[in-house]
Every structure is written in C-alpha cells, then in structure tokens.
Amino acid sequence: MRHLALVVCLVTFTGAACGQAVAPKPQPPQDVKQVQAFKQFTGLIQQYLELRNNLEASLPRLGTKESQEKIVEHQHAFAQKIREARAGAERGDIFTPEIAKELRRLIRRELQGPKGPNARKTMRQGGRVKPFRLRVNDTYPETLPATTMPPALLLKLPQLPEAVAYRIVGRDLVLQDVEARLIVDFIHDALPK
Amino acid sequence: MRRRLFILAVLVAGLALPVAAQNLTLPGKSGSVRFAVIGDTGTGGTAQYEVARRIVEYRQKFPFDFVIMLGDNMYGGESPKDFQTKFEIPYKPLLDGGVKFYAVLGNHDNVNQRFYKFFNMNGTQYYTFRKGNVRFFALDSNYMDPKQLAWLEQELKGSGSDWKVGYFHHALYNSGKNHGSATELRLLLEPMFVKYGVQVVFSGHEHVYERVKPQKGIQYFTEGASAKLMARALQATSFKAAGFDTDYSFMLVEITGDELYFQTISRTGATVDSGVLRRPAQAQSTAPASVYSRSRMTPFPAKRGLRGDFRLAEAPEPRFSPSNRREHSGQVSR
Numbered sequence: 001m002r003h004l005a006l007v008v009c010l011v012t013f014t015g016a017a018c019g020q021a022v023a024p025k026p027q028p029p030q031d032v033k034q035v036q037a038f039k040q041f042t043g044l045i046q047q048y049l050e051l052r053n054n055l056e057a058s059l060p061r062l063g064t065k066e067s068q069e070k071i072v073e074h075q076h077a078f079a080q081k082i083r084e085a086r087a088g089a090e091r092g093d094i095f096t097p098e099i100a101k102e103l104r105r106l107i108r109r110e111l112q113g114p115k116g117p118n119a120r121k122t123m124r125q126g127g128r129v130k131p132f133r134l135r136v137n138d139t140y141p142e143t144l145p146a147t148t149m150p151p152a153l154l155l156k157l158p159q160l161p162e163a164v165a166y167r168i169v170g171r172d173l174v175l176q177d178v179e180a181r182l183i184v185d186f187i188h189d190a191l192p193k
Numbered sequence: 194m195r196r197r198l199f200i201l202a203v204l205v206a207g208l209a210l211p212v213a214a215q216n217l218t219l220p221g222k223s224g225s226v227r228f229a230v231i232g233d234t235g236t237g238g239t240a241q242y243e244v245a246r247r248i249v250e251y252r253q254k255f256p257f258d259f260v261i262m263l264g265d266n267m268y269g270g271e272s273p274k275d276f277q278t279k280f281e282i283p284y285k286p287l288l289d290g291g292v293k294f295y296a297v298l299g300n301h302d303n304v305n306q307r308f309y310k311f312f313n314m315n316g317t318q319y320y321t322f323r324k325g326n327v328r329f330f331a332l333d334s335n336y337m338d339p340k341q342l343a344w345l346e347q348e349l350k351g352s353g354s355d356w357k358v359g360y361f362h363h364a365l366y367n368s369g370k371n372h373g374s375a376t377e378l379r380l381l382l383e384p385m386f387v388k389y390g391v392q393v394v395f396s397g398h399e400h401v402y403e404r405v406k407p408q409k410g411i412q413y414f415t416e417g418a419s420a421k422l423m424a425r426a427l428q429a430t431s432f433k434a435a436g437f438d439t440d441y442s443f444m445l446v447e448i449t450g451d452e453l454y455f456q457t458i459s460r461t462g463a464t465v466d467s468g469v470l471r472r473p474a475q476a477q478s479t480a481p482a483s484v485y486s487r488s489r490m491t492p493f494p495a496k497r498g499l500r501g502d503f504r505l506a507e508a509p510e511p512r513f514s515p516s517n518r519r520e521h522s523g524q525v526s527r
Contacts (some may be wrong), residue, residue: 010439064316066308068276075305118377125363125372125398126300126335143269145300148363151337151381159339162318178304 002128019072030105037102038158043093048184049161052177055081062179079180081135089134096173103157103173109193110153123168131170134186140167140176194274217254218456218467225449226325226377228256230360232263232397233299237279240441241420243460245283248443251458252287257447259324260292261286261331263397263416264299264362268313271303280311295322299332299362299397321348327448328352328393332361334378342381349389355450356472359386364415366408368430368514369438371400371423386411392472393453401426402457404466408432412470416457418442437465 002176031038062074095103111119126148132141140146147168157166162173164184173190174183213381219227229248248260249478253337267279281288288294288311297319298304307314314320318333330348333341349357363375365383375398386394387409397417405413418441427436441460446453451473457466 062308062316064308064314065310068271068309071272071305071308072273082373110508115377118380122375122377125375138380142271142303146335148300148335151342151377154336154338162340165336181305 001091020142023163033098034102034106037096040096041094041099041103044096044099044117045158045164048094049163051085052082052163052180055085056179058115075179075181077105079177082177082180082182082185089136089185090108091135091186095173095187100187100190104190105186106156106188107153107173110156111192115152118155119152122150123147129167129169131172134169134172134183135172136183136185138183140183142181201249209235215460216464217251218464219445219447219454220256220449221255221447222449224325225447226327226421227445227447228324229257229260230263230395230414230416230444230446231260232362232395232415232417233265233400234262234420235267235279235301236420237264237275237283238420239424240460242277242283244419244441244443245287247460248284248459249286250462251445252290252292255447257445258292259328260287260294260362261395262312263360264297264334264394265301265397265417265421266296266299266306267303268301268421269464270302271306276309284420294397295329296330296336297361300335307400319344321352321489323355325448326357326450327358330357330359332382334358334361334363334375334396336437337378337381342385345382346389349385349391352389356393357389358359358393358395359391362396363398364396364403364413364417365394366413366432367396367399367415368403368405368428368433368436369415369423369426371402371426372399383409392470393428395444399423399426401436402442402465403427403436404434404442404457404468405432406434414444414455416442416444435466 012053059074059077062071067075092100094123100123111117126145126187127145129144132144149168154166158167161177165176165178168174169186171189171191171193172186174186177184214252229252231244231248234244260334267275269275277401284292284294293313294311296309296314298306304318306312307318313322314331318336319331321328321330323329330345332345359382359484363378364372365375365379367374385391391411393412393414395414395416397415400416400417400421400423401415402418403415405415406470418438420441422441423438425438427438437457437459442465445456445458448454451471453470453472455466455468455470456464465471
C-alpha cells in the first residue's frame with residue numbers, strides 16, 4: 001500500500017514537473033499583440049511623464065494649502081509650458097494606431113461582456129459628457145464635468161501614474177494631464193455604440 | 194390687503210426661524226466628535242446661502258468642529274471669484290469660527306481642488322483623517338482605480354476598532370430617479386466595508402436627502418441637497434428608510450463613545466430626520482454597528498441581527514410621486 005502511494009506521488013510529481021518543463025502554454029496571438037502594445041504605451045507615458053515633470057519643476061512648487069489664485073495661475077502656466085514643449089504634438093503620438101487598436105478591443109470586450117451593463121450605468125450616472133471637439137494640447141473645458149470612469153474598466157486598462165488620467169467624452173477615450181488639465185491624446189470611437 | 198398679508202408672512206417667518214433653530218435633537222455630550230455634512234454645494238445660488246445661514250445658526254446651539262463635503266463643491270467655473278461666491282462667502286462665518294472643511298471630489302470638480310487650502314485634502318484625491326475615536330475615509334468615487342482600492346484596503350486594515358466613516362460622491366444605495374445606486378462601485382467597495390467594519394457611509398450626487406435601511410450592517414446616507422434640489426426625485430425602493438426631497442437640507446452628526454447621533458435639517462430649519470446608531474461596545478474591526486431608536490419604534494425588517502428604527506420628526510412626510518418631477522433652481526442634476 002505504501003509502495004502504491006509512493007508510485008502515485010512520483011507519477012504526479014514527475015508529470016507536473018514534466019508539464020512545467022515541456023513548454024509554456026502559447027499565448028493567443030491577440031494577447032501577444034496586446035502585451036506588446038501596452039508595453040509600448042507604458043514607455044510613451046513614461047516619456048511624457050519625464051517631460052511634464054521637468055517642466056513642472058521649472059515652476060514654483062504648488063503646496064497643499066494654496067489659494068485658488070495660485071492654483072489657477074499654476075494650472076495655466078503649467079499648461080502653457082506643456083503646450084510649448086509639445087507644440088508639434090498630434091493625435092496618435094501616445095495612443096499610436098497599434099495601442100489604440102488594442103485599447104479599443106479591450107474596452108469593447110469589457111463593455112460588451114457581463115460587466116458591461118454596470119459599467120455603462122456608471123457612465124450614465126456620472127452624467128455623460130456631451131461631446132466637444134477634442135484637440136491635443138487644448139484645455140479640458142472648465143465648466144464640463146468629468147464622466148465617472150467605470151471601475152471595472154479601470155481595473156483592466158493599463159494603469160497610469162497619478163499625473164495623467166483616462167477620461168471619456170462621448171465615445172472617445174481621452175488621456176488628460178490632471179494638473180495642467182490638458183488633453184494629451186485621445187482615441188476616437190474607443191467605446192462601442 | 195396684499196401688503197398686510199406680506200408683512201404678516203414675513204413676521205411669521207421671522208418668528209418661526211429662531212424657534213426652529215432651537216430644535217436640537219443631538220445630545221451635545223462633552224468630548225464628542227461633532228460635524229456637519231453637506232453635499233453638492235457649489236452653486237453660489239440663493240439656496241446654498243440660505244442653507245449656509247441655517248448651518249451657522251445651528252452651530253450656535255451645536256458647536257461642531259468640522260464639515261465633510263460630499264463632492265460637487267464647485268459647479269461651472271472654478272476661478273478665484275467662483276471660490277469666493279460658491280464657498281468662501283457663504284461659509285465665511287464657519288471659516289472665521291475655525292471650522293475645518295474636508296472635501297471629496299465630485300464629477301463636477303477640478304482635481305486641482307485637492308490643493309485648495311480650505312478643503313484640507315493635502316494635495317491628494319483620497320485621504321484619511323482621525324477625529325477622536327472616529328476614522329474618516331474620504332474617497333474619489335469618480336476614479337476608483339486599482340491604486341485607490343489597494344490604498345483603501347491597507348488603510349482600513351490598519352485602522353483598528355474605531356468608528357469608521359466612509360464618504361465619497363456617488364451613493365452605493367440611493368432611491369433617486371436621476372442617478373440611483375452606484376451598483377458597480379458597490380460591488381467593489383461594499384465587501385471591503387463589511388470586511389473591515391465600516392459603520393457609516395455618506396454620499397451626495399443625487400440632490401435629495403435619504404437614509405437607507407442598514408445594508409449588511411452599514412448605515413448609508415445621501416445628502417446631496419445642500420444647494421441643489423431634485424424635487425420629488427425619491428422613488429419607492431426596498432431599501433429606503435427615510436427621505437426628504439421637497440427642500441434643501443444638511444446634516445449634523447455627533448459621535449460619542451459607541452453612539453452616533455444624527456439630525457437632518459431643512460433649509461427652513463425643520464428637522465426632517467433624526468436618530469442614533471449604536472456600535473457594539475469594544476467592537477471588533479469587523480463588527481457592524483447596530484441601529485437603535487431614541488424614540489418610538491417603527492421596526493425595519495430585521496437583517497443580520499440588526500434592529501433599526503428612526504423617525505421623521507416635525508417635517509411633513511415626504512411625498513414620493515415619480516410622475517410629478519420638478520426641478521428647483523433650473524439646473525439639471527448630474
């Protein structure tokens with residue numbers, strides 16, 4: 001009986017070990033593309049972050065107990081510096097066609113999947129923002145609210161550093177510099193109808 | 194005749210206001226944690242100023258130390274002048290009296306409000322602070338990303354057996370017909386609140402006042418009518434315990450030992466809801482608060498051993514007529 005148990009253990013162990021050693025489970029080609037695209041996205045975000053952090057360092061530091069005058073002044077000055085530094089920036093510089101394609105695919109999968117109805121409800125509840133003309137380096141309109149980002153989507157999208165955030169405007173996905181309130185990039189029709 | 198009637202009405206109103214302000218149901222115990230709750234305030238409109246005056250009036254009877262703001266602190270523009278007319282001027286007597294405001298962000302708020310000196314957010318979109326035996330968790334429900342969720346879990350885990358009060362803009366339970374419950378957010382936050390023993394949650398967004406029957410041991414309040422009102426927006430739901438949607442309102446809260454007292458007051462000074470929650474003595478971090486009444490009982494359906502009871506006092510019973518929606522102040526609630 002003891003011997004039988006030992007044999008079973010050995011077979012199980014070697015089987016598992018062999019399973020590990022044989023070959024990693026091949027990823028579906030779509031997933032490989034997504035991993036590559038999101039890796040590229042992380043790199044581009046990092047580049048943007050370095051640029052904007054350097055620009056911000058050239059401004060008087062904003063404290064945590066500021067007057068609104070100083071906050072507004074800082075926001076405008078910072079936005080202007082970014083605009084100047086990225087004067088030639090265009091749509092697709094960060095959301096490149098490959099990245100945009102993968103983000104669209106991910107968003108569609110989430111919004112058309114089982115969590116989709118709840119996610120759409122979140123966006124409706126937050127007050128869907130009426131579409132306006134998006135342009136890189138424009139300020140996100142002061143008087144418009146922000147669409148509440150569905151948490152399920154935020155759990156799936158590539159995580160962003162605090163300086164930038166995803167926003168949804170109509171069916172478009174916007175990358176916003178939070179402090180400068182600038183539109184950094186955007187994807188048209190990122191959300192399904 | 195008309196003029197006489199008008200003068201009479203003004204006199205009656207003038208007499209009624211101070212009387213109403215004297216009606217305090219909170220115990221005012223020595224050493225208690227006292228605060229006010231306001232939501233969706235930043236209009237700069239008449240209603241905001243009237244509610245603010247009423248809060249100031251009540252503070253004379255109930256000296257509270259701080260105010261929690263449930264988001265939508267600024268509607269529309271956010272210029273320095275806007276911050277004056279929509280915040281600094283209406284609440285000046287409170288600011289002058291040393292009252293501190295702790296804000297969270299609503300969907301209408303510029304994230305840079307986190308740097309504003311009077312909102313005490315210390316440059317962050319979500320934060321926690323402690324007052325006496327109470328730990329407050331101020332969250333950004335517009336952007337509940339994995340980072341914030343991880344932070345919240347860590348903070349809740351380490352917060353011991355104090356009262357735990359959460360507040361953020363979007364209500365996890367709400368009977369309003371404009372927004373209703375934030376069900377997706379609820380799926381993420383509620384298990385964490387239950388696990389770590391959050392007893393009370395305040396939210397805004399829907400421009401009404403509502404108290405929900407305790408859900409999984411947690412008492413939820415919506416106070417989104419401190420400057421905007423979605424009149425007759427409350428619908429009948431299985432979880433609504435009390436509501437007020439016919440005028441603007443704010444809340445006063447007092448926590449002393451294992452008891453939390455609350456009083457909800459309308460713009461005209463009427464008390465529209467009041468009651469007390471009791472936390473089990475020496476509560477474990479996972480133990481929810483029990484709910485008791487201080488007055489006549491109107492039992493709720495028992496759930497997880499809770500007995501709940503509050504009463505609407507002195508105000509006309511709110512009417513819930515879904516077909517009779519009217520909007521005050523001409524602004525659409527988001």
